[in-house]
Each structure stands twice: as C-alpha cells, then as structure tokens.
Amino acid sequence: MxxxxxxxxxxxxxxxxxxxxxxxxxxxxxxxxxxxxxxxxxxxxxxxxxxxxxxxxxxxxxxxxxxxxxxxxxxxxxxxxxxxxxxxxxxxxxxxxxxxxxxxxxxxxxxxxxxxxxxxxxxxxxxxVDFRRPRPRLEVREQRLGGWPTVADTRVPYDTVAKLVSGGVDPADVARFYPAVTEQAARDAADFHQEVAQVRGRAA
CATH class of the missing domain: 1.10.1660 (Multidrug-efflux Transporter Regulator; Chain: A; Domain 2)
Structure with a gap:
C-alpha cells in the first residue's frame, strides 16, 4: 500500500x-x-x-x-x-x-x-494523531491493507466511508452498505478524512 x-x-x-x-x-x-x-x-x-x-x-x-x-x-x-x-x-x-x-x-x-x-x-x-488509532474507531495495522487506515476491527478503508458521508449518506445509514461500520465510526472516518483534506489543501 x-x-x-x-x-x-x-x-x-x-x-x-x-x-x-x-x-x-x-x-x-x-x-x-x-x-x-x-x-x-x-x-x-x-x-x-x-x-x-x-x-x-x-x-x-x-x-x-x-x-x-x-x-x-x-x-x-x-x-x-x-x-x-x-x-x-x-x-x-x-x-x-x-x-x-x-x-x-x-x-x-x-x-x-x-x-x-x-x-x-x-x-x-x-x-x-495516535498512529495506531488516528481516531477512536479507526486503526492502522500494517498487515491490514498495507497499513492504510481502516474502520476498527474491519477491512473497510476510512476514505471509502468518508466518501459515502461526504456524498450525502447519513453516518447512521453507512451500516446499510457496511454492516460493521457504526454511526460513530462513520463520523470518525469523515472527521479524519477532513483532517487529511486540510493538509492536502495546504499543500496545493
């Protein structure tokens, strides 16, 4: 990764x-x-x-x-x-x-x-951020997706969830797409994605 x-x-x-x-x-x-x-x-x-x-x-x-x-x-x-x-x-x-x-x-x-x-x-x-837990319900594990941040205890990439939320899916409804992703995990993914986007904006 x-x-x-x-x-x-x-x-x-x-x-x-x-x-x-x-x-x-x-x-x-x-x-x-x-x-x-x-x-x-x-x-x-x-x-x-x-x-x-x-x-x-x-x-x-x-x-x-x-x-x-x-x-x-x-x-x-x-x-x-x-x-x-x-x-x-x-x-x-x-x-x-x-x-x-x-x-x-x-x-x-x-x-x-x-x-x-x-x-x-x-x-x-x-x-x-905490490297292993950039948000309470997100984690980084080298053996999972090459270290790409995921929703804790899943293989669901944080940015996949964040894109659903930014596309208009309510965080409470993300579980319809990914049953293991709670509303709070979806909020954590969106929040972390926003921090990454802010860095991207400063780099541009």
Missing amino acids: SFPVDLAAVLSGASVSQLHNWRRTDLLRPEAKDNPVLYSFRDVVALRVFVKLRSEVPLQRVRKAMNRLKEWDLAEHPSAYRLLTDGDSIFLVEEDRAVDLVRKPGQRVLLSLEDAFAPFDNLQGRHV
Whole structure:
C-alpha cells in the first residue's frame, strides 16, 4: 500500500514542506514512487520517528544520527531501527541497551524506549494523531491493507466511508452498505478524512 503526501503528513506529523525538504536532502526518499510522490508504510513509520525526535532535538542531530548509521554500515530502512532521545542525543536501541549516535558515538547506555506511535505535539505545536488509532474507531495495522487506515476491527478503508458521508449518506445509514461500520465510526472516518483534506489543501 502506498500513502499520498497528505495522508503521510497527517499520520507522521510532518508538514508537507518538511516532507519535500527531507526528500530533497535525502533524509528519507520514498520507497514507493517519486512521481507522484507516494510513501510506503515503512516510510511513514520512519517519518513519524523523525518528527517525534525532531520535537525534542534539532534536525541536525537527527541527520547526524542517520549518517552515523550509514557510517556503521547499518543500511536497513530507517523504520527498522528503534531510535529514541533523552532531549540531548539520539540513541539506537538494541535489545536492553541503547547506543549513542550523536554526542558520544558508540557509548552504550540503559534507557527505556518511548512509544513513537503515541500522540504528541510536533515542533510547530500541531497535535500529531495516535498512529495506531488516528481516531477512536479507526486503526492502522500494517498487515491490514498495507497499513492504510481502516474502520476498527474491519477491512473497510476510512476514505471509502468518508466518501459515502461526504456524498450525502447519513453516518447512521453507512451500516446499510457496511454492516460493521457504526454511526460513530462513520463520523470518525469523515472527521479524519477532513483532517487529511486540510493538509492536502495546504499543500496545493
């Protein structure tokens, strides 16, 4: 599954201009496609980690950490690494230890891993949605539709429901088309779709 820029921005917490800049400077080039720009699920996970780190440390340290991984011949996709910060440096988490990538490269420390998927406020003060639950009745699971947001406990894409609602179907009547979709789930899908559309509007 590939994610367009607007949905990748909402799920990761990055702005559209940040995504453009990070592509241009090779912090993260999309795996999926360049024209139009599409991100893979792994790309969105990595972007979210970058935004979370960026909310606590300067971007230069994020770049330095990624460059250090390359110097150490750790060439996996950035989403493969568990990274965290103490507000000063960035650490690569390996089992029960963390290795400093920025301030004292190679030094091992003991730290707990914070959940980058939880909601947080990015550097601009914008609230970033819970990655796994962008709305109470929506969820993101990599194994379901390649990570595309769906109505919780279903395979029904959020945008399919949102398009029904925007097309005039009352949220209470969506269950006629998709019996597992409750009225509140339909409202959540429409609300999330509106947030994605707002990002799309700012990008245009």
